[in-house]
């Protein structure tokens with residue numbers, strides 16, 4: 001992504017399946033903020049294959065779910081996925097970049113309703129997604145991860161105003 005209006009956002013965690021740079025099985029999403037939206041350019045490869053030559057629906061779903069996790073930087077709340085729905089509008093070929101854009105559609109109390117759209121560089125929208133995230137506090141994560149890692153997720157700057165290139 002080289003768009004001048006975008007600001008890079010930090011990964012959720014180095015080992016995150018969606019965005020962690022140190023996860024060898026991950027999607028390695030690089031995510032930026034664009035106003036109140038977040039965007040990533042994902043190119044699925046042979047590790048994400050479903051049918052021959054096409055991305056697996058689960059990989060597409062994982063990319064959407066993780067990108068929704070970046071809307072939390074905009075909302076400035078910690079939340080987790082309660083429900084995720086993906087509309088697979090057209091097959092997603094491997095090796096072709098797709099831009100996914102996500103944002104908050106509406107909020108009711110702890111419930112965050114999120115929307116995303118995935119469009120190829122050829123202009124064809126091949127998938128959309130909706131999710132319900134529920135706001136949680138650190139007690140949600142505390143029993144499962146190292147305390148320092150959990151604290152880091154809650155104390156890091158919500159926005160990192162580093163300009164993309």
Ligand SMILES: CCCCCCCC(=O)SCCNC(=O)CCNC(=O)[C@H](O)C(C)(C)COP(=O)(O)OP(=O)(O)OC[C@H]1O[C@@H](n2cnc3c(N)ncnc32)[C@H](O)[C@@H]1OP(=O)(O)O
Nearest residue numbers: 012065066069079080081082083108109110111132134136
């Ligand atoms: C965070 C950085 C990493 C981001 C990575 C990408 C995101 C992820 O993958 S997160 C991992 C996957 N998700 C999870 O593991 C979450 C597992 N689920 C849970 O822990 C719990 O169900 C949790 C925390 C979401 C909600 O539990 P709980 O706090 O008991 O809330 P609960 O009372 O059931 O529901 C909360 C609200 O949502 C509403 N709600 C629940 N389900 C639905 C639904 N299907 N439709 C509409 N509303 C719903 C409830 O009515 C309630 O509303 P209100 O607050 O107005 O009364």
